[in-house]
Amino acid sequence: MGAVELPKIDFSGVDASAPGTGRWDAVRAEVMDALATFGCFDAHYPALAPAQRAALFDGAVRPLFALPVDAKRRNHYGPGKPFHGYLGGLPGLHAYESLAIVGGPELGAVQAFADLLFPAADNAAFCEAVHGAAARMAELEGAVRRMVMEGLGVAVDEGQAQSAPFWHLFRMSEYGAPTADERAREVRYGSHQDTNSLSVVCQHEVDGLEMQARDGRWVLVRPSPASLVVMAGNALRVRTAWSNDRVHAPFHRISVGGDATRYSAILFSVPGEPTIRVRDELVDEAGGHPRRFRDYDYDEFVRFCVSEEGGRHDDKLKAYCGVAV
Ligand SMILES: O=C(O)CCC(=O)C(=O)O
Numbered sequence: 001m002g003a004v005e006l007p008k009i010d011f012s013g014v015d016a017s018a019p020g021t022g023r024w025d026a027v028r029a030e031v032m033d034a035l036a037t038f039g040c041f042d043a044h045y046p047a048l049a050p051a052q053r054a055a056l057f058d059g060a061v062r063p064l065f066a067l068p069v070d071a072k073r074r075n076h077y078g079p080g081k082p083f084h085g086y087l088g089g090l091p092g093l094h095a096y097e098s099l100a101i102v103g104g105p106e107l108g109a110v111q112a113f114a115d116l117l118f119p120a121a122d123n124a125a126f127c128e129a130v131h132g133a134a135a136r137m138a139e140l141e142g143a144v145r146r147m148v149m150e151g152l153g154v155a156v157d158e159g160q161a162q163s164a165p166f167w168h169l170f171r172m173s174e175y176g177a178p179t180a181d182e183r184a185r186e187v188r189y190g191s192h193q194d195t196n197s198l199s200v201v202c203q204h205e206v207d208g209l210e211m212q213a214r215d216g217r218w219v220l221v222r223p224s225p226a227s228l229v230v231m232a233g234n235a236l237r238v239r240t241a242w243s244n245d246r247v248h249a250p251f252h253r254i255s256v257g258g259d260a261t262r263y264s265a266i267l268f269s270v271p272g273e274p275t276i277r278v279r280d281e282l283v284d285e286a287g288g289h290p291r292r293f294r295d296y297d298y299d300e301f302v303r304f305c306v307s308e309e310g311g312r313h314d315d316k317l318k319a320y321c322g323v324a325v
């Protein structure tokens, strides 16, 4: 068997602010195909320029992780939002740390984060680097999300989109290289599906993201300076489950090898409503598209995923709210 590779989709010439123009329709067909087969793809996306990536990682992400832990711990959004901010020193997540900005594509949110972590410092360049990259990644996420709705034939109703908005979490992560007493390649962040709708991953120079193909094989995704990985999470899978999982939420994990610390930045889109609902117009019991999941509370599902009970299931969504069909 040959090596598996992620589908590659070229987004040059796709204008996120002008849906339907240029290569939009052709790219949408490729997106639907990739999300149904792999649940993810490698997006060639030159709008996030190599210089912008360098500014993000070298000018912002590295200095951020070099801060003392006490400073990093200031990145938290309150007890009800346990996975919104700093993560570090967690059981099962050795040599992994991450920081996250709620609303990362918005300058004000980045500014508030910077003021918290670098008080009394000139943080204008930091803010520009983080906001610039997060905003470009959000444009790609928005275009893909719209393509999925169009591709499924779900009306893209601007009014409704406003009343049930999505919000973004921009997470920056650091994974330590294997130590002398570890194996040459170590899994730092174990196999999981994302809970949100879409995730856009920017790997910087050092590989580590492994996606699992439907046949079970793991694909190590090589970072390239002009590409991003886009994948579907369980919140999107739920919405499309009526049509035999037309969107697959892939399992993935992060491993490290070599001797360089790995950095990544991920933009997650999260549904704005507390309850995730399968849209009624997508359920057709008589027509062979029965309801496959109960409506569920998003935050409670996230807590279930990290609970002892959740840990016993691979397919946590099915265990949490699956309906036997
Ligand atoms: O660091 C990465 O490349 C991806 C991390 C990831 O899968 C996650 O944070 O959910």
Ligand SMILES: [Fe+2]
Binding pocket: 192, 193, 194, 252
């Ligand atoms: Fe993930």
